[in-house]
Amino acid sequence: MFGTARTLEFNSVVKKYYPAIVFFAEKIIDNHAVAQEIAQDVFVKLWEQGKNFDNDTSIRNFLYLAAKNRCLNYIRDTKRKQQREETIPLSPVSEDEITNNIILAEVWREIDLAINTLPEQCKKVIKLSFQEGKSTDEIAKLLDITESTVRNQKARGLSLLKKTLSSGAFTLLLLMV
Numbered sequence: 001m002f003g004t005a006r007t008l009e010f011n012s013v014v015k016k017y018y019p020a021i022v023f024f025a026e027k028i029i030d031n032h033a034v035a036q037e038i039a040q041d042v043f044v045k046l047w048e049q050g051k052n053f054d055n056d057t058s059i060r061n062f063l064y065l066a067a068k069n070r071c072l073n074y075i076r077d078t079k080r081k082q083q084r085e086e087t088i089p090l091s092p093v094s095e096d097e098i099t100n101n102i103i104l105a106e107v108w109r110e111i112d113l114a115i116n117t118l119p120e121q122c123k124k125v126i127k128l129s130f131q132e133g134k135s136t137d138e139i140a141k142l143l144d145i146t147e148s149t150v151r152n153q154k155a156r157g158l159s160l161l162k163k164t165l166s167s168g169a170f171t172l173l174l175l176m177v
Contacts, residue, residue, distance in 0.1 A: 013059055014043055019112050021067050024105035028071040028093055038074065042066040064102050107169045114164045115157075122157035125150055 018039055025035035045066055046059070075093065115126050124143060128134040129150075136154075140147045 010047055013046070016113075017060065017063055017109070018043065020105040020109035021063055023108045024064065024101050025067050025071050027101040027104060028068070028098065029074055034074060038067060038070045041070055064105075068098055110165060110169045111161075114161050114169070117164065118157050118160055122153050122160065125153040126157040126161070129154055 021039040021042060022032075022035045025038045026032050029035060029038075042063055046062060072093065115123060115131075118126060121143075125139055128139045128142065129136075134142070136147050136150045139145075139150045143150070
């Protein structure tokens, strides 16, 4: 049986990196459900290998490399299946594209961590707006608040995020808006 400390450390790693690994995988394969499965497989592999969870850099490198390999395997397998079905094959993913997707995933992870530090109402509004793409009207109805409150919470959240995030991460967040 595995120790409680190891389990807690592993859960912390999953919480910290799971959204970024899903984002990274989805950028490569363009399928959210499959990206989630790949991320889950990667974390299972991390657990099974009994990696030491106290070295953040080696864990991050392991996760991205394992996710990249799983994505490339998925593309290869999908390409073979499509060729059997005589459809147009998928184009291979370049190393530059993989590197760019790792950078985007890490920036997205920074944004996600910063959003989670916002006051509760701001966090809800920002997540619904930027992560789920909901309109001001939809957010107001979902949270049972006025549209002006939604706009105020969004402005407050962006102001707080601007102070917290690196300029590159904040710029990416604004581009998503």
